[in-house]
Amino acid sequence: MDLIPFPAVALRFGHPLPYSIRDAEGKLLVIKGQVLHDSPHMREVIARGVWVQAHETKEYQKALAHKMDTLMHQGAALGDIIKAEADIVKNERQSARPELGLQAAWADFHEHAASLLREPRVEDFRPRFQQLHNDALARLARQPDSTLTLLIFESSQDFSRYSSRHALLCLVLAELCARHLGLPDDHRLALTQAALSMNIAITIAQDRLASQQDAATEAQRRTLMGHGDRSAALLESLGVSAELWLHTVRLHHEVGPGPLAGRSPAEHLARLLRRIDSYAARLSPRRTRQAMAGASASRSVYLDELRQPDEAGATLIKTLGLYPPGSLVRLANGEVGMVFKRGHSATEPMVAALLGKSGNPLSEPVPRDTRLTTQAVAGSLAPHELKLLVNMERLLKL
DSSP states (O other): OOEEEEOGGGOOTTSBOSSOEEOTTOOEEEOTTSBOOOOHHHHHHHHTOEEEEHHHHHHHHHHHHHHHHHHHHTTOOHHHHHTHHHHHHHHHHHHHGGGOOHHHHHHHHHHHHHHHHHSOOTTTHHHHHHHHHHHHHHHHHHSHHHHHHHHHHHHHHOOTTHHHHHHHHHHHHHHHHHHHHTOOHHHHHHHHHHHHHTTGGGHHHHHHHHHOSSOOOHHHHHHHTTHHHHHHHHHHHTTOOOHHHHHHHHHTTTOOSSOSTTSOHHHHHHHHHHHHHHHHHHTSOBTTBOOOOHHHHHHHHHBOTTSSBOHHHHHHHHHHOSSOTTOEEEETTSOEEEEEEOOSSTTOOEEEEEEOTTSOEEEEEEEEETTSGGGOEEEEEOGGGOOSOOOHHHHTTO
16 A cells, blocks of 8 residues: 655645545545544544555546636636635545445444544534434445444454444444334434434443443442433533434433333333343443353343343344344354344344364355254354454455
8 A cells, every 4th residue: 555644734624534544554544525523532643643545645636636727717716716626525525435345334434433422512513423323324224234244243342432333333223123113214213313322421431431441430330320311411412402312312221111002202212222222232342241142132132121021122133133143153063153144034044154063264254044954053152252353354245
């Protein structure tokens, strides 16, 4: 990758980037076309130095020069010529997004979610939130099973940036559950918006708790208590006025077990969200505990707090299956693999075999149909039980 240093003075906060900026090793920091927002974190990143790919700068300068030359020959007004750069950036932004692969797109969403939830600003929170919400759900709609596979597996591997990973996973689960239930559009919108924002008041505290070695202190437990009310209040201060969204956030830790019928719309959505929140948390590790196996997480939400079958939890299992995409299983033939597609029933997903019967890695992930007796799921494995670096790029092509 041919990288060249990019001068910090040329970076303008509040404006879309004409190039993707990277660190010295080529790791993507902010994608081309995204608005560069001022924050202590971003200033620290820039202070360490940023680089761009050489071919991007040449293509951009060539396009900009051509655009401005054309306008000058046409006798355009000075204001139109000045707008040329903004138009080029806008066009490149629109053309660049569809070219992103699934992993790159969700890495971008995670970057934006972390920034948005950790450092929300009243001047731009609503448009940034809406863009993230809409773009993520649009990507989910195009590749639902691949998205589930990627997010659930990645969430099971790492506790860094726990809050943003959790928020995006809950957003995806909320959308799929809402569609399964056939919720009205306004209820589906409120549920997904609440899923993405329900913990905004404790984002930094969540990240710290996920990474610390010791148990939560009394002060930390007090911070977590009542965070639904505080998150709703913070959202209101950031310009959110949708009552169903706000009320769902307020109640998402308060609503108890029981049938969904007969509840108010906000209580209905909050109960769904509480179970989604709990399920996603069980699929993710923290420094002090390991992630659960997929089937164990599913069973944990099937019964409610009174050990009775839970309607909201059952919705998750009907939507995702007992073995959700991204979880690990052992097959009847002795192979170990990852679920990559929901199946015809809750117990019959499509699985990509990763380890053969002998326990040795397969050269390529091999699709297995668990409806066949010899390839049926024999058990669910926790993420830490697989001692293999999974090539997700190959797996997601199945």
